[in-house]
Amino acid sequence: xxxxxxxxxxxxxxxxxxxxxxxxxxxxxxxxxxxxxxxxxxxxxxxxxxxxxxxxxxxxxxxxxxxxxxxxxxxxxxxxxxxxxxxxxxxxxxxxxxxxxxxxxxxxxx
Amino acid sequence: xxxxxxxxxxxxxxxxxxxxxxxxxxxxxxxxxxxxxxxxxxxxxxxxxxxxxxxxxxxxxxxxxxxxxxxxxxxxxxxxxxxxxxxxxxxxxxxxxxxxxxxxxxxxxxxxxx
Numbered sequence: 001x002x003x004x005x006x007x008x009x010x011x012x013x014x015x016x017x018x019x020x021x022x023x024x025x026x027x028x029x030x031x032x033x034x035x036x037x038x039x040x041x042x043x044x045x046x047x048x049x050x051x052x053x054x055x056x057x058x059x060x061x062x063x064x065x066x067x068x069x070x071x072x073x074x075x076x077x078x079x080x081x082x083x084x085x086x087x088x089x090x091x092x093x094x095x096x097x098x099x100x101x102x103x104x105x106x107x108x109x110x
Numbered sequence: 111x112x113x114x115x116x117x118x119x120x121x122x123x124x125x126x127x128x129x130x131x132x133x134x135x136x137x138x139x140x141x142x143x144x145x146x147x148x149x150x151x152x153x154x155x156x157x158x159x160x161x162x163x164x165x166x167x168x169x170x171x172x173x174x175x176x177x178x179x180x181x182x183x184x185x186x187x188x189x190x191x192x193x194x195x196x197x198x199x200x201x202x203x204x205x206x207x208x209x210x211x212x213x214x215x216x217x218x219x220x221x222x223x224x
Binding site (some may be wrong): 029032034036041042043044045046049050051089093095096098099100101102104 | 114141143152153154155158163165166201203204207209210211212213214215216217218
């Protein structure tokens with residue numbers, strides 16, 4: 001039973017445009033959500049997070065939106081850059097434990 | 111600042127051999143996590159420690175797997191005996207033991223069991 005799902009395995013976007021990565025969860029006990037970026041042969045790198053008491057958090061080009069009623073979160077990257085090409089994982093937590101989605105491979109074309 | 115350090119980066123060994131993976135968490139972090147990444151199951155939590163004490167090991171697949179944290183700066187994940195289906199990338203992560211703290215990952219150990 002996958003509690004955190006990323007339904008798009010891949011996404012291709014033109015440089016300068018917006019990238020939108022989506023994530024759905026089923027467990028209403030999750031209270032903290034994170035996005036990680038992963039390059040090949042490296043570990044996941046923390047990107048941005050949001051608490052369940054908020055619906056938006058912004059950090060430079062990255063914005064995370066949380067819709068608790070729909071149990072859905074999304075990551076917006078504007079403008080997208082070729083260096084953003086990586087696998088993006090969303091994760092949800094209760095306490096200290098993280099549950100990860102399966103990842104979305106983002107390709108930003110120059 | 112040094113991040114989470116894992117060793118070895120790659121390990122190739124024959125079935126039946128003992129495998130030991132090592133992790134040094136970020137200094138000052140008091141939670142440590144071991145994950146396994148496979149194509150089939152993605153990133154799954156194996157075990158985590160708070161203040162060197164194992165808190166949840168429900169993700170450890172079998173008795174062949176064991177993990178220890180003898181002190182705040184070192185942890186091991188051991189597989190004995192190893193099997194081909196253990197082949198995966200194993201990640202260690204650390205964080206502060208407070209709510210809503212991001213985990214910081216090492217670069218992983220790619221394990222291949224022949």
